[in-house]
Amino acid sequence: MTAPTEPHPKPGPRKTRKTRKTSMVKALNGALDLAMERFPEMFLIGESIGELGGDFGVTRRLWAKYGADRVRDTPLSEAAIIGTSVGAAMVGMRPVAEIMFADFLGECYDQIVNNAAKLHYMFDGQFSAPLVIRTACGAGFGGGPHHSQSVEGWFMNIPGIVIVAPSNPADAKGLLLAAIESDDPVLFLEHKALYRSRAEVDPGYYTVPLGRAAVAREGTDVTVVGTMRMVPMALEAAAVLAGEGISVEVVDLRTIRPYDAETVVESVNRTGRAVVVNEAPGTGGLGAELSARIHEECFHRLSGPVGRVDALDTPIPFSVPLENAIMPNPAIIADAVRRQMGRS
Amino acid sequence: MTAPTEPHPKPGPRKTRKTRKTSMVKALNGALDLAMERFPEMFLIGESIGELGGDFGVTRRLWAKYGADRVRDTPLSEAAIIGTSVGAAMVGMRPVAEIMFADFLGECYDQIVNNAAKLHYMFDGQFSAPLVIRTACGAGFGGGPHHSQSVEGWFMNIPGIVIVAPSNPADAKGLLLAAIESDDPVLFLEHKALYRSRAEVDPGYYTVPLGRAAVAREGTDVTVVGTMRMVPMALEAAAVLAGEGISVEVVDLRTIRPYDAETVVESVNRTGRAVVVNEAPGTGGLGAELSARIHEECFHRLSGPVGRVDALDTPIPFSVPLENAIMPNPAIIADAVRRQMGRS
Amino acid sequence: MDIGRQLDLYRDMWTIRAFEQGLEREFEAGNVPGMLHTGLGQEATQAALAAHLEATDCFFPDHRCHGLNALAQQRHGGDGRSIMAELFGRATGVCSGKGGSLHSADPSVGNFGDNAVEGSYMATVLGVALAYKLRRQDRVACAVIGDGTVGRGEFHESLNMAAIWDLPVLYACLNNGYAISLPAAQGLASADIVDLARGYGFPCVQVDGNDIVEATEAVATAFDHIRSGRGPYFIEFITWRWQGVFSGEFRSDEEVKYWKVDHDPILMAAEKLLRLDVPEDRLHAIESAERERIEEWIRFAKDSPEPDLAKATADVYIGWEVAGR
């Protein structure tokens, strides 16, 4: 049989392979491998993550190397996967759970929001929940309404949870290792459309600090803030705009909660203009939070209101043309930047 | 036995009873009664909502009047309660589900977010989900981390769902009837601390339109926007500030999603100053959305950034002094308004 | 079962097989977006269900039920081309391309649509059944679930509630032995799923889901039971899916041979018919006719336009419009 079961959904265009460049899937796999070696109290848990290596291959070869005790296949029981992870974390293990698609986090929302996120606080610091929940999110391959969502908005208002969202393989690896080291519960978002993106990645053990943004491109006219797939899109827009004489600074948030307002505010105070880009619907999500924060902190430096680029306020349709119609893209981002510059 | 089981948790101070004033519990009960009479396809479903009348008494006497078929007690199966409601709605029934405490919406998050909210869209309008989910939310009585939350932030980023949040008995009744009439799925938030608040309520059948804010108090200097318990708090602050010569306009959002930006923007454009108040944590919630929107739409009319009053970014502790320490209150709102006026 | 009926069912199985094989070919050629799960190998169970579902009943198809979805249309006065078109994401699809493989609903024939969050409609089916019961309609609400889906908590909530309320629900559990790569015996406390269902106190049977006669008779008994107001019913169909995971086969050669050769539902049915002296030509003609019809549906789908972009923002709410760009 050649047709895939639950996907391998052609996630993003396959880049022409260059030597020594590593895909995000491989970078994440490498991070898990290094961490499993280093932390005996770590284990992996999820659906078909064992011999199969997960739906997207992120855990490939780890079952063979570390055995079924530490790379645990589970039934379709999302609540129990996260519950098990929380319980194990309470006694000092370091579980890394995989929820196959982020859309299924609804099944374990209670465990994340009421259990993992509150545990340390409500028990007065007596317990902690150092677990990582890895999950594949995002649109771009015709996955339809239940396999394409950006879920950061579901968790933005939840104190106690850390949300990490890398945009490239090198960050992905370092952030995942930092997430595993973290004593707080981390929701680790892996954008499906970035899984095959490639970059040079240090093969050794290193961490990228949680809670710190990166300036993905320096610029002086407008600050564009985004995460995950919005970062390459913003960079693409910035390259085009450079040709028009507009210098765009691109800030990659990397951690969504708690996020690095300092870097964002510093940048916007310098450029005096901001555009916030976000793959989720506009209302009530990350875009709203960033827009509010920038306005509040940079109000007197801004020449006009912060620009926002979001997905339209709809579920995600199956048809690829319809999906494209609701999603942000580099052209839309570029337009929003031009509007900031009074050029539209 | 005199101690309550799952609460009757002294929800808010009992007001001295005045003639013909109706509590919010009674107003909601009256709305359900009128609707059950009018809509034969309506039924109620939830835990101990039958003979007992629900944990807060909102469904009292309806079981006796309409029978166990239409007022259905369920086991502790939140996912099945909402699933059942969605399924029944798909074939033209009008279920009104009660989730005892809003904190338990985590148990049926998937059913709400992936099923109810997307049904009409993903099946191209062939099905609709005219259900109402009533739930008791909010802090103020020492309910602790799992019985006190403001959950609107959990659903703010979900297209397809309507979120209604009354601040007083008369609106509560009219909004609940409008929610029942609505063909869209409605999450109907009932703030526990308002259940015993009283006002004059028309005993007949009437609706208050969804998606429309109300100006709870007119004013000219600063617009304060809030919902539910934040409205009486804002009114209290406004009364104090009036004595200081500050004229506050209080906008009661009433529907949180989709919300009435027009009324908010019109007001802020008039006053030139805004404070957004919100019982949930600040990051990523309703407050952020409103602040972003006001900034975007009223930027050039604003003399300074929108003020925000939220709960602190923490879970909700059990101890009442600690709970009070994280919550907004009228004094904090008044201070935020004074800062808008440059008086602090 | 008389020969005529057996031949009808044989044809229905071919509708499914031809549909899925045609679809798979198109998917591999890159013409079908998203992901694809096929019902190949499970045709008997789907045909058995289709044979009993009235347009006024309801069924929640799973991710391998394209064939059932098409059959339902066919049996109730249409043909399956709008199911095919939906899989291609076209304007002529049952959901105008907004749903796709995992959300192809057609209420006019009782198809209530898949929910790609596996197991969630085990809760939804309760509500449909409750409405039938409250309205005193002798209808059946059917949830098609896999062995993997049995792991979900909703399995318990659903069976429990169906039992206490005596709801007209048919649980059609297609135990094909695996959830993605996880063997049922490893993921479930009892390899016999009926044993997990029995505690709820309503009838639970296990049948050979690849024997079309046995499967059909089991469904008939279940429908009788449910329509006569005696509450829920659980059937575990033992079956097997051709599709492995991704492009790989992970099961043993013996296992593959057993299911694809010795115990294939179509080959088994054909053998039975041949033994009843149905000429082989007749069987070939059925296959060819179905394959031709399916090719026509595929052409229809491929020739259909992409959906109007206005669809992207339509139907989010009934009471409100959502703005475009």
Place this chain on the structure above:
Amino acid sequence: MDIGRQLDLYRDMWTIRAFEQGLEREFEAGNVPGMLHTGLGQEATQAALAAHLEATDCFFPDHRCHGLNALAQQRHGGDGRSIMAELFGRATGVCSGKGGSLHSADPSVGNFGDNAVEGSYMATVLGVALAYKLRRQDRVACAVIGDGTVGRGEFHESLNMAAIWDLPVLYACLNNGYAISLPAAQGLASADIVDLARGYGFPCVQVDGNDIVEATEAVATAFDHIRSGRGPYFIEFITWRWQGVFSGEFRSDEEVKYWKVDHDPILMAAEKLLRLDVPEDRLHAIESAERERIEEWIRFAKDSPEPDLAKATADVYIGWEVAGR
């Protein structure tokens, strides 16, 4: 069971009863914030569990387990006053007043805290048990659940996973006949909860939860089973709670009389002891001593300060500070 042990258990039951009665009095006087569920009537089961749980085991207490929480402290070198203080929301409480009745954890004695979303820790307990198993510790992870809680989907996910992984979990199900006002027989497909648990293939027993000897022996057997690596165990304790709903009694006079007079765990135990010639005075002395101790804990709680307001923003994250006003 020898008289000494029976007397110890008798005393433990009084610890619980006195604790809950004192607490209830204070709650009614308005001194205890939030809401209150008591373990009155269920003392035997709680005492039986406490008698076997080591400080290195883990238990997830339910909303009626204040007494068990206090006993656990007492048996492992402390006393229960910090449990009492937690209920008053004071700085001296086990969670400095941040948890309250529904979240009083004390890991030093194996108390992993209630989760007020009923049933959620049926999932959490799996992880603790898994850690014990991976570390080859012969420890027990125990989830105390009510009959109502059995309605939750996690019941299924948990029992299934405990079974397939052979985890050292004890499910202690206190079937007191009601979930708030819903009779178990109305909310569950089988009034005998063991019948819902049996399908998972590990031992399930039903015992009289008000007979302290029977309950204790059942727990002993379960602990032996689990500690010797033989996987999960399910005990359904048939019991009854004194507390009705809100301030009202909704059950029949006969039912109340049966449980509070004829089948009260403490009266039953006392009768047995009297028949074994333990002098009545001795029993009275036990009761008085416990009541006195509890009054002292209540005084301690009431005299304790409110928590430092800095606690409000402490411990949200380990890696970050949260700002105050």
